[in-house]
Amino acid sequence: MESKHGHGHWRGRALVAGGGIGGLVAALALHRAGYEVTVFEAAQEIRALGVGINLQPHAVLFLAELGLLDALRATGIETGSLLYVNKFGQRIWQEARGLAAGYPVPQISIHRGELHLILYRAVLERLGAAAVRCGASLVGVEQDGDGVTARFVDRRDGTPLGSERGALLVGADGIHSVLRRLLAPDEGPPRFSGCMLWRGIAEADPLLDGRTMVWAGHAAQKFIAYPISATAAQAGSAHLNWIAELRVRAADDPDRTPPGTDWNRRVDASVFDAPFASWHFGWLDVPGLIARAGAAYEFPMVDRDPLPRWSDGRVTLLGDAAHPMYPIGSNGASQAILDAQDLAARLVAGDDVVDALQRYDAARRPVTAAIVAANRRQGPDEVMQIAEERAPHGFADVHDVISQAELESVAAKYKQTAGFDRDAVARAAARVASSTATVS
Numbered sequence: 001m002e003s004k005h006g007h008g009h010w011r012g013r014a015l016v017a018g019g020g021i022g023g024l025v026a027a028l029a030l031h032r033a034g035y036e037v038t039v040f041e042a043a044q045e046i047r048a049l050g051v052g053i054n055l056q057p058h059a060v061l062f063l064a065e066l067g068l069l070d071a072l073r074a075t076g077i078e079t080g081s082l083l084y085v086n087k088f089g090q091r092i093w094q095e096a097r098g099l100a101a102g103y104p105v106p107q108i109s110i111h112r113g114e115l116h117l118i119l120y121r122a123v124l125e126r127l128g129a130a131a132v133r134c135g136a137s138l139v140g141v142e143q144d145g146d147g148v149t150a151r152f153v154d155r156r157d158g159t160p161l162g163s164e165r166g167a168l169l170v171g172a173d174g175i176h177s178v179l180r181r182l183l184a185p186d187e188g189p190p191r192f193s194g195c196m197l198w199r200g201i202a203e204a205d206p207l208l209d210g211r212t213m214v215w216a217g218h219a220a221q222k223f224i225a226y227p228i229s230a231t232a233a234q235a236g237s238a239h240l241n242w243i244a245e246l247r248v249r250a251a252d253d254p255d256r257t258p259p260g261t262d263w264n265r266r267v268d269a270s271v272f273d274a275p276f277a278s279w280h281f282g283w284l285d286v287p288g289l290i291a292r293a294g295a296a297y298e299f300p301m302v303d304r305d306p307l308p309r310w311s312d313g314r315v316t317l318l319g320d321a322a323h324p325m326y327p328i329g330s331n332g333a334s335q336a337i338l339d340a341q342d343l344a345a346r347l348v349a350g351d352d353v354v355d356a357l358q359r360y361d362a363a364r365r366p367v368t369a370a371i372v373a374a375n376r377r378q379g380p381d382e383v384m385q386i387a388e389e390r391a392p393h394g395f396a397d398v399h400d401v402i403s404q405a406e407l408e409s410v411a412a413k414y415k416q417t418a419g420f421d422r423d424a425v426a427r428a429a430a431r432v433a434s435s436t437a438t439v440s
């Protein structure tokens with residue numbers, strides 16, 4: 001990999017390791033902030049991988065600023081509400097989401113691979129085809145007073161690919177981040193919650209009003225289902241993304257070593273479907289959805305303890321590399337996008353890079369650490385566990401077991417922690433509108 005940045009041009013250049021959701025949004029944001037950006041992705045090509053993912057309104061607001069809202073709307077589903085039920089399908093709590101809840105922008109449920117391709121196309125269009133180098137895996141970093149040098153290899157056989165120089169390096173290299181390991185060499189593997197997750201997509205009839213995200217069960221056995229395809233909805237059907245979750249190891253087991261953490265690991269449904277066999281709620285057929293999906297992807301519920309720092313001189317972390325979190329509250333992708341937004345805002349200010357990365361670290365690290373902690377306590381899913389503990393055989397009326405005030409407080413507390421309470425998003429939207437008005 002021969003760098004053309006040998007004569008000081010690298011001073012305005014940002015290197016991004018990892019071309020996933022966070023890395024590509026960072027590339028778009030840093031480009032907009034005036035940087036020449038190159039993304040180095042370890043995989044040989046960008047492919048539409050994964051199943052469903054959610055974008056909360058604060059992240060959608062930033063993607064709208066980047067001009068991507070129409071593409072997201074045309075592809076995903078604008079989530080209208082969140083419905084929590086117990087293991088018998090009895091309603092615990094329902095709340096409006098996105099536009100239906102008065103936010104200025106929607107919450108969007110979308111196929112991760114389609115979101116990835118929307119971002120990838122935007123990067124190619126705006127930054128040029130050379131901005132994304134596939135097959136380049138970050139292995140080492142050195143920095144000095146005025147730049148950073150990153151070394152890459154071909155992951156397949158370790159062939160060295162040379163080094164690249166830039167003003168900064170962003171590690172957006174996911175749950176197994178190499179840059180994180182360089183910053184925190186003694187950390188070890190991700191920390192296992194004891195729960196396994198199996199994900200799939202089933203073609204089905206629309207679920208309820210076609211915009212509802214359903215969470216069923218409790219902390220030890222859960223099933224989540226929501227639609228993710230605008231095309232299927234227009235044709236009168238649904239692509240329902242589902243996640244089946246089972247506790248497979250005791251919550252207080254001191255062994256936190258996770259089983260394999262590979263996003264593309266496919267397993268047979270017989271590995272996990274038996275405990276869900278009786279979950280027919282009339283309006284939701286859990287065994288049917290599991291059976292209808294062509295494939296199930298297994299991934300353990302893991303996170304990591306927050307680090308004491310992300311930024312070191314001219315290098316920093318972003319997304320899962322910085323703050324892997326349980327997928328409770330549907331926040332992983334959104335928080336990676338907010339990282340990219342904050343990082344670019346600090347760098348555009350024209351201050352020096354080291355200082356900007358410190359301010360990014362100081363702003364984003366405590367916020368995301370609080371979400372990691374809230375998710376360990378079940379986040380908004382806490383209402384499901386309360387219902388299970390107080391009424392394991394079900395209830396006629398949820399208010400016999402949980403008061404309305406308690407239900408509302410759990411939901412409100414989490415939105416505030418994760419930064420997407422309606423007032424915060426409305427204030428952010430007003431700031432965007434007024435800065436756009438000033439510019440034009």
Ligand SMILES: Cc1cc2nc3c(=O)[nH]c(=O)nc-3n(C[C@H](O)[C@H](O)[C@H](O)COP(=O)(O)OP(=O)(O)OC[C@H]3O[C@@H](n4cnc5c(N)ncnc54)[C@H](O)[C@@H]3O)c2cc1C
Pocket residue numbers: 017018019020021022023040041042043049050051052053112136137138139172173174175176177178199263264318319320321327332333336
């Ligand atoms: C293949 C795949 C499928 C996924 N499917 C789902 C899903 O179905 N549902 C869900 O909720 N979340 C899924 N995720 C995780 C989800 O994308 C993230 O939790 C979230 O979007 C935050 O994004 P991120 O950019 O920080 O990490 P990721 O999206 O994981 O991206 C990290 C990127 O860095 C690359 N990379 C890793 N090491 C290196 C290196 N040394 N050098 C250069 N590049 C490197 C990886 O190949 C990857 O493209 C998936 C991730 C991957 C990689």
